Amino acid sequence: xxxxxxxxxxxxxxxxxxxxxxxxxxxxxxxxxxxxxxxxxxxxxxxxxxxxxxxxxxxxxxxxxxxxxxxxxxxxxxxxxxxxxxxxxxxxxxxxxxxxxxxxxxxxxxxxxxxxxxxxxxxxxxxxxxxxxxxxxxxxxxxxxxxxxxxxxxxxxxxxxxxxxxxxxxxxxxxxxxxxxxxxxxxxxxxxxxxxxxxxxxxxxxxxxxxxxxxxxxxxxxxxxxxxxxxxxxxxxxxxxxxxxxxxxxxxxxxxxxxxxxxxxxxxxxxxxxxxxxxxxxxxxxxxxxxxxxxxxxxxxxxxxxxxxxxxxxxxxxxxxxxxxxxxxxxxxxxxxxxxxxxxxxxxxxxx
Numbered sequence: 625x626x627x628x629x630x631x632x633x634x635x636x637x638x639x640x641x642x643x644x645x646x647x648x649x650x651x652x653x654x655x656x657x658x659x660x661x662x663x664x665x666x667x668x669x670x671x672x673x674x675x676x677x678x679x680x681x682x683x684x685x686x687x688x689x690x691x692x693x694x695x696x697x698x699x700x701x702x703x704x705x706x707x708x709x710x711x712x713x714x715x716x717x718x719x720x721x722x723x724x725x726x727x728x729x730x731x732x733x734x735x736x737x738x739x740x741x742x743x744x745x746x747x748x749x750x751x752x753x754x755x756x757x758x759x760x761x762x763x764x765x766x767x768x769x770x771x772x773x774x775x776x777x778x779x780x781x782x783x784x785x786x787x788x789x790x791x792x793x794x795x796x797x798x799x800x801x802x803x804x805x806x807x808x809x810x811x812x813x814x815x816x817x818x819x820x821x822x823x824x825x826x827x828x829x830x831x832x833x834x835x836x837x838x839x840x841x842x843x844x845x846x847x848x849x850x851x852x853x854x855x856x857x858x859x860x861x862x863x864x865x866x867x868x869x870x871x872x873x874x875x876x877x878x879x880x881x882x883x884x885x886x887x888x889x890x891x892x893x894x895x896x897x898x899x900x901x902x903x904x905x906x907x908x909x910x911x912x913x914x915x916x917x918x919x920x921x922x923x924x925x926x927x928x929x930x931x932x933x934x935x936x937x938x939x940x941x942x943x944x945x946x947x948x949x950x951x952x953x954x955x956x957x958x959x960x961x962x963x964x965x966x967x968x969x970x971x972x973x974x975x976x
Contacts, residue, residue, distance in 0.1 A: 625713055632720070633676050640669045672719040679712045721971045726827035726902075727793035731786040732769070732895045733825055735779065738801065740819025742776040743808045748821040749778030750952065751802055755786070755795070757954025764788030769888045770876045776810075783892060785828060792827045797963040798956075799825040800926030807931070816932065820925065828891065829898035836897065842866040843886070848877035865889045872896055927959075941966050 625633075643666050652658050682705055689702040735751050737744035759766050767785040774780050786795060803820045811817065845860040862877035863885040874893045876885040928937045929948055936951050937944040938959050945951065945958050 625716075629717075629720070633679075633716070636669065637673055637676055640666070640673045643669065672716060675712055675716050675719065679709060679716065682709045682712060718968065721968060724793070724796070726796070728790055729792045729827040729829075730788070731791045731795050731825055732783065732828050732892055733786055733795065733798075733823065734781065734783045736781040736822050736824075737774070737779065738820040738822050740817065742774065742778075742810070743817055744778075744819040744821055745774035745776065745780055746778035746808070747802075747804045747819050748780075748782065749774075750804075751821055751823065752779065752782055752784070754952050754954055754956070755784075755798070757952075758794075758956045759786050759788070759791075759954075761954050762788060762791075762794060764791055768878060769892060770878050785891070792825070793964075794960055795825050796827075797960060798823050803925040803928045805928065805930045805932070826892075826895035826899050829894040834894050834898045834901065836867070836894065840868050841893070842868060845882055861885060863889050865893050867893060867897065870897065870900065872900075938963070 643662050646652050646662055647659070647666060652662060686702060686705040686709065689698045689705060692698040693702060733755060735748045735755075737748045740747065756766050765787045767787060769783040769785055771782040772780040801820050801822050803818060805816055805818050807814055808817050842865070844864040844866070846862050846864065847860055848862045861880055861882045862875065863882060864873060864875045865886075866873050872893065874889045874896065876889040876892070879885045879888070926938065926940055928939065929952075930936070931948065933946070934948045935944055935946045936948050936959075941962055943959065943962050947955070951959075
């Protein structure tokens with residue numbers, strides 16, 4: 625292992641031992657907030673420190689076995705230890721990859737129709753159902769926040785919250801343009817159409833994650849409307865928040881209560897501002913701004929769903945899975961696992 629990495633391993637052990645000692649400090653035990661913070665830190669480090677200590681012991685055992693390599697049993701043991709050490713080092717390298725601070729957060733998922741008119745709205749509804757099924761498989765809960773149903777079925781846009789530990793880590797790869805190739809139900813001549821919908825995946829922000837000055841947010845109330853623009857409420861229950869410094873606008877109208885719509889609008893606004901802040905920070909580091917959804921054009925896509933071939937292709941990693949029917953029922957593990965492994969490999973290659 626690289627000497628610089630060995631130094632880092634020693635530093636990690638020292639931090640772990642310091643945290644462990646602090647957990648027995650009476651002052652810490654009397655402070656629930658500090659105790660919880662240190663307890664989490666201890667849990668985060670415990671596994672990798674266990675591997676570091678296992679690695680050190682295995683190296684010592686290997687040195688001893690090599691000293692007695694003239695003995696066939698010791699020579700065989702040395703080979704086994706070399707293999708064991710290699711496996712431990714691989715685990716340690718993976719553990720040293722910085723984790724995404726958003727991974728454990730809940731998610732705000734926004735799906736919008738893009739290119740393709742009515743068929744794009746129907747496709748947006750199909751994507752929502754796919755994510756609902758996926759969330760159900762993982763034991764996550766879906767909470768409706770806002771929707772604009774299309775007159776012909778599906779949604780012009782819909783926003784939901786996905787609640788469950790690690791929701792963002794599972795859904796973060798879904799942000800982008802999803803393209804579908806199929807024969808629409810309204811197509812009388814059996815021609816295949818191409819339509820798109822965009823998906824944005826936002827880690828749900830707590831108030832401590834992003835500070836918003838209420839004086840910089842304009843609040844407007846109005847009557848809710850349904851498909852076609854007709855009023856569906858006789859009271860001003862819909863809420864629009866405008867964050868004046870950024871120009872971000874969030875509208876909510878699904879609830880009959882103005883208070884509930886306002887609370888949901890604030891949640892989405894916090895999530896969007898957190899994402900904008902994180903993208904700004906990433907842009908400063910990477911020198912370029914990354915976006916999730918592009919313009920929604922047919923040529924911009926992260927994934928294509930082809931009904932005729934019963935296949936789905938993720939264009940970021942070149943992976944095609946030929947069971948579209950199961951994927952639309954929420955079986956997304958093949959793509960999620962492959963995308964996570966690809967991201968991990970890229971980080972390891974960069975030495976991050």
